[in-house]
Amino acid sequence: MAANKQELEINLLGREEQQRRLEKVYAAMRKAGLTSGIVRDNADIYYLTGRVFRGFVFVSPGLEAPLYFVRRPNHLRCDEADRLHLIKRPEEIAPVLERLGIEPGENLGLELDAIPYAEAMRLAAVFGRVPQGNLTPVMRTARAVKTDKELAMIRISGTKQSLVYERIPHVFREGMTDIEFQIEIERSLRLEGCLGQFRMAGADMELFMGNLLTGENSDTPSTYDFAMGGAGADPSLPVGADGTIIKPGVPVMVDMNGNFNGYMTDMTRMYVEGEPSEPARKAIKLSIDICAEVSAMMQPGARACDLYARALEMATAAGMEEYFMGHRYHAGFVGHGIGIEVNELPVLAPRSRDILQAGNVIAVEPKFVIPGVGAVGIENTYAVHADRPAERLTTTREEFITLD
Amino acid sequence: MAANKQELEINLLGREEQQRRLEKVYAAMRKAGLTSGIVRDNADIYYLTGRVFRGFVFVSPGLEAPLYFVRRPNHLRCDEADRLHLIKRPEEIAPVLERLGIEPGENLGLELDAIPYAEAMRLAAVFGRVPQGNLTPVMRTARAVKTDKELAMIRISGTKQSLVYERIPHVFREGMTDIEFQIEIERSLRLEGCLGQFRMAGADMELFMGNLLTGENSDTPSTYDFAMGGAGADPSLPVGADGTIIKPGVPVMVDMNGNFNGYMTDMTRMYVEGEPSEPARKAIKLSIDICAEVSAMMQPGARACDLYARALEMATAAGMEEYFMGHRYHAGFVGHGIGIEVNELPVLAPRSRDILQAGNVIAVEPKFVIPGVGAVGIENTYAVHADRPAERLTTTREEFITLD
Numbered sequence: 116m117a118a119n120k121q122e123l124e125i126n127l128l129g130r131e132e133q134q135r136r137l138e139k140v141y142a143a144m145r146k147a148g149l150t151s152g153i154v155r156d157n158a159d160i161y162y163l164t165g166r167v168f169r170g171f172v173f174v175s176p177g178l179e180a181p182l183y184f185v186r187r188p189n190h191l192r193c194d195e196a197d198r199l200h201l202i203k204r205p206e207e208i209a210p211v212l213e214r215l216g217i218e219p220g221e222n223l224g225l226e227l228d229a230i231p232y233a234e235a236m237r238l239a240a241v242f243g244r245v246p247q248g249n250l251t252p253v254m255r256t257a258r259a260v261k262t263d264k265e266l267a268m269i270r271i272s273g274t275k276q277s278l279v280y281e282r283i284p285h286v287f288r289e290g291m292t293d294i295e296f297q298i299e300i301e302r303s304l305r306l307e308g309c310l311g312q313f314r315m316a317g318a319d320m321e322l323f324m325g326n327l328l329t330g331e332n333s334d335t336p337s338t339y340d341f342a343m344g345g346a347g348a349d350p351s352l353p354v355g356a357d358g359t360i361i362k363p364g365v366p367v368m369v370d371m372n373g374n375f376n377g378y379m380t381d382m383t384r385m386y387v388e389g390e391p392s393e394p395a396r397k398a399i400k401l402s403i404d405i406c407a408e409v410s411a412m413m414q415p416g417a418r419a420c421d422l423y424a425r426a427l428e429m430a431t432a433a434g435m436e437e438y439f440m441g442h443r444y445h446a447g448f449v450g451h452g453i454g455i456e457v458n459e460l461p462v463l464a465p466r467s468r469d470i471l472q473a474g475n476v477i478a479v480e481p482k483f484v485i486p487g488v489g490a491v492g493i494e495n496t497y498a499v500h501a502d503r504p505a506e507r508l509t510t511t512r513e514e515f516i517t518l519d
Numbered sequence: 520m521a522a523n524k525q526e527l528e529i530n531l532l533g534r535e536e537q538q539r540r541l542e543k544v545y546a547a548m549r550k551a552g553l554t555s556g557i558v559r560d561n562a563d564i565y566y567l568t569g570r571v572f573r574g575f576v577f578v579s580p581g582l583e584a585p586l587y588f589v590r591r592p593n594h595l596r597c598d599e600a601d602r603l604h605l606i607k608r609p610e611e612i613a614p615v616l617e618r619l620g621i622e623p624g625e626n627l628g629l630e631l632d633a634i635p636y637a638e639a640m641r642l643a644a645v646f647g648r649v650p651q652g653n654l655t656p657v658m659r660t661a662r663a664v665k666t667d668k669e670l671a672m673i674r675i676s677g678t679k680q681s682l683v684y685e686r687i688p689h690v691f692r693e694g695m696t697d698i699e700f701q702i703e704i705e706r707s708l709r710l711e712g713c714l715g716q717f718r719m720a721g722a723d724m725e726l727f728m729g730n731l732l733t734g735e736n737s738d739t740p741s742t743y744d745f746a747m748g749g750a751g752a753d754p755s756l757p758v759g760a761d762g763t764i765i766k767p768g769v770p771v772m773v774d775m776n777g778n779f780n781g782y783m784t785d786m787t788r789m790y791v792e793g794e795p796s797e798p799a800r801k802a803i804k805l806s807i808d809i810c811a812e813v814s815a816m817m818q819p820g821a822r823a824c825d826l827y828a829r830a831l832e833m834a835t836a837a838g839m840e841e842y843f844m845g846h847r848y849h850a851g852f853v854g855h856g857i858g859i860e861v862n863e864l865p866v867l868a869p870r871s872r873d874i875l876q877a878g879n880v881i882a883v884e885p886k887f888v889i890p891g892v893g894a895v896g897i898e899n900t901y902a903v904h905a906d907r908p909a910e911r912l913t914t915t916r917e918e919f920i921t922l923d
Contacts, residue, residue, distance in 0.1 A: 127754055157723060166754035169723055169742040188740030188748070188848045225636070231722055232631040232639035232650055246636055298709045305702040311727035312756050318635055318722070319561060319573055323715035336592030338573040344592070350531055350570035351781025351859075352716050377755025444592045455755075 125183050125193045127165030132264050133180075136162060139257035141176040149248040150220025151175035153208070153238055156229040158314050158455045159254045161377055171208065171238075178217065184208050209241045224248035229316070255316070259452050259460035260474035265378060266498055269454065269476055273380040273496060273508030276373035279303045280384050280511040283369065287518040289388070293356035293367070294348055297327040300371055308375045314456045325371030326355040333368065333490035336444030342480050343370065343490055344444060363389040366515070368482070368490040373509075381453050381478035382509035383494030388518040396515070398435065398483045398491035403513045405429050405481035409450065409463070410497045413477065413505035419461040419469040423449050426463070426481050435483055442484040450479040453496060473501035476508070529587050529597045531569030536668050537584075540566060543661035545580040553652040554624025555579035557612070557642055560633040562718050562859045563658045565781055575612065575642075582621065588612050613645045628652035633720070659720070663856050663864035664878035669782060670902055673858065673880055677784040677900060677912030680777035683707045684788050684915040687773065691922040693792070697760035697771070698752055701731040704775055712779045718860045729775030730759040737772065737894035740848030746884050747774065747894055748848060767793040770919070772886070772894040777913075785857050785882035786913035787898030792922040800919070802887045802895035805837050807917045809885035813854065813867070814901045817881065817909035823865040823873035827853050830867070830885050839887055846888040854883040857900060877905035880912070 126133055140163070144152060154160055154172040161167050163174070163181060170185040183199045184207070185191050193199035200211050212219065219242055225235050228251035239246040261269065279300070286299035301324045305311060313322055320339055328345050337344030337354040346357040361367055366387050373380040385391075385399055405426045412422050426449040430439040440446040450463035453476055461469030461477065471477075477499065482492030493513050497505040530537055544567070548556060558564055558576040565571050567578070567585060574589040587603045588611070589595050597603035604615050616623065623646055629639050632655035643650040665673065683704070690703035705728045709715060717726055724743055732749050741748030741758040750761040765771055770791050777784040789795075789803055809830045816826050830853040834843040844850040854867035857880055865873030865881065875881075881903065886896030897917050901909040 155723070157725060161755050167725070167742065167757055169744070185742075187744075188742060190740055190847065227636040227640075228638075229635055229722070231633055232629070232636045233653065233655075234632075234722070235636035236631075249637065251637075295710070298706055301709065302702055302706045305705065306699070308752075310753055310756050312725060318633070318638070319559070321561060321571070321716060336594055338571065338589075338592060340573070340591075348712075349714055349780055351565050352714050353571055376753055443594065 123191050125164060125166070125168070125191045125199055132262060133163065135262045136257065137174065137181065139260060140174060140253065143253040143256040144176055144224065147248065147253050148222055149224040149250065149253060150222045152224035152250045152253070154226065154250065155234070156226045159226060161455055162254070162258055170202070171205065173208070173212070175220070205238050206241055222248045224250035224253060226251045226254065255460050258454055260472050261454060261476055265454065266476070268376050268378040269380060270508055272373050272375040272378055273510065275307050275375045276380050276382055277510045279307050280382060283386060284516060284518050291361050293327050293329050293332070293359045293361060296361060296367065297356050300327070300369065304372055309372055310374050311372065312374055313372050316456050316458050321352060322354060323352065327367065327369050327371065328355065328490045329361050329367040330359045330365055330489055332357045332359045334442050334484050334486060336441070342440060342446045342482055343368070344441070361388060364392060366391055366395050366489045366491050368492070370494060378454055379457060380496040380508050381457060381494055382496060382511065383480055383492065384511055384516060385491060385493065386516050386518050391515050392488060394485055394488050395491050398485060399493065399515060401429065401433050401435060402481045402483065402492035406479050406493060406495050409479050410495070410505045410507065413471060413497055413499045415471055415473045415499065415501055417471040419463050419467040419471060420465055423463045423465055423467065430481070438483040438485045440482060442486060449481055450477050452476060453478045471499055473499055475499040527595050529568060529570070529572070529595045529603055536666060537567065539666045540661065541578065541585065543664060544578060544657065547657040547660040548580055548628065551652065551657050552626055553628040553654065553657060554626050556628035556654045556657070558630065558654065559638070560630045563630060565859055566658070566662055574606070575609065577612070577616070579624070609642050610645055626652040628654035628657060630655045630658065659864050662858055664876050665858060665880055669858065672780050672782040673784060674912055676777050676779040676782055677914065679711050679779045680784050680786055681914045683711050684773070684786060687790060688920060688922050695765050697731050697733050697736070697763045697765060700765060700771065701760050704731070704773065708776055713776055714778050715776065716778055717776050720860045720862050725756060726758060727756065731771065731773050731775065732759065732894045733765050733771040734763045734769055734893055736761045736763045738846050738888050738890060740845070746844060746850045746886055747772070748845070765792060768796060770795055770799050770893045770895050772896070774898060782858055783861060784900040784912050785861060785898055786900060786915065787884055787896065788915055788920060789895060789897065790920050790922050795919050796892060798889055798892050799895050802839065802889060803897065803919060805833065805839060806885045806887065806896035809833050810883050810897060810899050813883050814899070814909045814911065817875060817901055817903045819875055819877045819903065819905055821875040823867050823871040823875060824869055827867045827869055827871065834885065842887040842889045844886060846890060853885055854881050856880060857882045875903050877903055879903040
C-alpha cells in the first residue's frame, strides 16, 4: 500500500532485474536494427519498470539505463534524478534528450502494433520523422522469455488460481445459470487477490474476467480470436456465458482470470453436476493426454508448430478432429505464450515459426466442442526449462470436478 | 440468447434507427470533408450495428446503407446479401468495393485515434493511400448526441445501477477492507445484469469495474486520467482501492460500473458507517448543490466551459477550491459525456469548446479530496433535452447513505 507515500520509486524491479529485461530488449532491438525506442504501451511499461504509469520509457542499447518521461501524476521519484522527467506533452521529450546529449540514432522504434496511429505520428514528429521501426515485435520477443523473477510471479498467480479452482464446487448451487455461476467464481478469484484486469494484445480483443461455457452455447462461435466462443450476455460483448441453466450431467468449462499480480496463468477445468457422459469422459481424457504429450515436448529448441501438429495428430487418431478447437468454428492454435498479456509468444499453431526457449511460459488448451455434449477440455500453463521437464503452474486436478 | 441460431442478423438496430445514427455520422463526415470511412473500433461498430463483430463497416454519405466486412465468425447474415462480405484479410475490402462500383472518394477516413498505427497503415494501403482523414472525432461527434433508442438503453442502465446502489448497505460488513467491499458491490452489479466491461476511449486508460475510495488512499493521485485516484491493489493497475480497512465515520466513495447493455451511466454515491464528520457533510452538500446548479444549466446551446466555470465558482465561494477535483492532484474537468464509452463528448472543462445539444448525456462529478477526511462528492448522469430540464438518470438518493 502506497497511499501515504509522497513519492514512489519509478523502478520497482531493482536495477539488476531491470537490466536482465533490458538486455533481452536490446538484443531484440539490435536484431531488428532499432537504435532506440519510445515505449508507451502499459504492458511494456510494466515490463520495464514493474509499474504502470502514464508516460514513456526511452530505451537505447547505447544508454546505461532508460529514461522515464512521466505525464502524471507528479508523485514518482527516481534515484537517478536525471532519468525521471515530468512532462505534459510528448513534444517535451526531444529537448530533454538533446540537453542530455542523447541521440535517438537512425532507427527510432515505436510500438506500432499497439499505439494508435495519431499517437505514433505525434511521437515520431517529435523527432522530425515518420514512424519507422516497430517496437511491438521487439518487446514481444523479449517478453516471451521470462526472467526468474517473472516466473516467480507467474507461479504465485498459478498457485492462487489453482486454490480458487479447487474451491469452485463450494460456490455452485443447483439450478444456477452459467452467468450466476461465473459471478460467484469471479468473486472467489477477487477475494483471493485476482486484480480482475485481463491484459490482451490486440485492440479488437475484449473479455470480462474469463469464459464459462455449458450446453449448446459452447458451439456458438465468438467474433473474437479466442479458443472458445459462446454468445455472451449481450451483443455488445458477444462471448461466453449467455444465461444457460446448468443441468445435471452437462459439462461446464471454466476458463477464468488468473491475474493476481500483473502476471497471469491461464487454466481451464471441467466441472459437472452428477456424472459426465461417456463422450465427455473420453474428450477430457484425450485433452489431458494431449496436455501431457505436448508439455513433454516443451524443450528449448522444439518447434511450436510441431507441438500443434502433435496435438492435432492425437485428436485425429482419436477420431475427434471434427471437434478439435471448436466445431462450427475452429480456432487456429492449441496454445499460446502468457505473462503480462494473455496472448504472448510463442504461439502453438500450424504456421508458427516460434522456437521454444527456456523461460517461455505457455498455456496449452486442447479443447473439443461436441454437439449435444458441449465444450470439453482442460488448459494448463507450463514453464519451459533448460535442464528439466516443463513445469506445470496450474496444479488443480485435471479430471472432471464434481459440483455436488 | 442466440446460442442455437445458425445465423445472426448483422444489423440489430433496425433500418430506421441505424439510419438516424448514420445521418449524424454523415453530417459530421461532410463537415470534416470525409468522402467515406472504414470503421473498425468495437465501440463504433456497436454504435452502427447494435452488435460487436470482428471486421469493418464501410460508410459513405453517398451510399444507401453501409457495407459490412466480417472477419469471423461466419454465422452472421444480412437481409441485403450484397452488403455482408466475409473476409479473412482487410486487403479483400478494395476488390469488393470495386466490383460493386463503389468509389471511396478523395478522403477516406479511419479511426486514427483508436486503431493501432500498423493497422491504419495496412487499411490505407488497401486503397493505395496513406492514412489521411480522421474518423475518430467524426464518430465521437455523432455519438455525443444520443437517439431516443440510445437514451432508452442508458435509462435502463441508470435504473439498474440505482437499484444496486440502494442495496449497497446490505453487502457491507464491519471491518471490511475497501477491496472486499468493492468485490461485494461488483457481485451485486453483476447479478443485476452488469456486463462488467468498461469501455473507455484512449489506449492508455485502464480500470476494473470502477473505483472505491476511503481514507488517506483517496489522496493518492492516479496515473490514469480519471477524476479520482487511489493507489490500487497492485502497481500493475495503480488506481482505486488499496486494502484500507473501512472505519466508522470515514466516508467511502463508490463510483462503480454502470454498463448493463453496452450503454452506461456513471454514478457516485457516498457511504459511511455511523456518522460522517462535519467537513464531509459540508462537502457532500456542496457537491449536491453543484450537481443541481450545473444540471440546471444543461440547455441546448450552453457552453460546456461555462458549466465547469460555474462548478469551480461554487467550490471557490465555499472556500473549497483547494480540494476541488482532487488535492495532491487536480483533475481538469468536472463532467464528461457518456454512452458506449465512459469518456465521450461533451467534456465539462475550462478550455472545452463543446456546446451542449439535446441528446447529450453527461456525467457530472464535483468531488472534493480533503486531507484527513477523504474523497467526498457525488456523481449523476443527466440527459439534455430540448424542451425540458435535464433528466437525472441516476436516481439513488444523493445524501450520505448509512452502512449500519
